[in-house]
Amino acid sequence: MQKINKFRAHPWHGVTIGPKAPDIVQVYIELVPEDGIKYELDKSSGILKVDRPQRFSSYAPAPYGMIPQTYCGQETAKLMEKEAKENRQISPDQKIIGDDDPLDILVLTEKIVPHGDIMMTAKPIGGLALLDRGEADDKIISVLEDDSVYSEIDDISELPWGILQRIQHYFLSYKKAPDTEDPVCRILTTYGREHARQVIEKSKLDYQNKFQSTIE
Template sequence: MERQLFRAHPWHGVTLGSQQPETVTVYIEVVPSDTVKYELDKETGLLKIDRPQLYSNIYPTLYGMLPQTYCGQKVAEFCKEKSGYEHLVGDGDPLDICVLTEKLVPHGDILLKAHPIGGFRMIDNGEADDKIIAVLQDDALYEKWRDVKDCPKGVIERLRHFFLTYKHAPGSQSNSCEIVSVYGREEAYKVIQYAHEDYLEKFGEPGKAFQHI
């Protein structure tokens, strides 16, 4: 049997899924046990080390990105509309996503299915940098949460605290990040849709995406 040597690019070669935005495909880059931050290398599609985790911060959930999404003009315009902030741009990256699960996932560089339930409207140095919150499909504990309003307050506050502090030394007063609001499932669906439309405008149909790499 002939060996398959081709590996699909997680950003361009994997789809969001036939049931998106209710159920989405997620590429996981970082898991809570990681002591270094991994991220997708956009050119090769391989997982690379971005940096060691600063200080004692560790990701509280599975963390990754949504294939065939791009935070561009439409994402930025929606963020401006909802936040009242002017002069925002998209961060030029795939849309970030946190996935809640009771299970221990030992490593990243994997695909999974998840159900978006909300998100953080985050602004970082003048860039729209939304963080979608989702639950792992078929998770026995978390799948009953259909919207962020169903989550215990402590779960959301822990995530919020992490994203506001993970780049800074303890006690530092400098912070370029701001979470201006927490939104629910329906708004998360809109952010995902705008990010997918931004992707198509930036790269064209998926089969043409590699021409821009």
């Protein structure tokens, strides 16, 4: 007889990133474009919670969430810092730290996803090196596996410019109030599929370093 699990797996720790990572990853969706409230995974309980009402007109351009068993720590931050210094986007003495969260991911699809708190399988095609108050906060851009429109896209360079511009605008504005001058977030660069793979691998390593001894 099949054993029945009475308890739901924790979306961050109890679900795997997937056997084909970093080419194909599992994604836990927290937020969809129609949400007027920003939801976020409660990291202790694994329950989706209300983070805050959306005060301004900046809504997610696609289903948005996190990649299980990833963590933006020292290795992920070092990768962003190295690239930023090589491209002279930050000063030689500036340090970047991780934001201590799972790796964020946006999933492009032509389908309407009515709500979050679901799992998806997606193909990373690139990402944004987002610096949020000195913290590495990479945003992986992906496409829903087997999507009838987006699944043929393999790299962010193949996206229509208007879609990429919409994504960039969202992440630059979703934390910024209308009466503030200084930007909260800064996109250092937009990168393609191969660099996205590196970011995912570094976040997997950060997760292992942070949690391997504590997760059963």
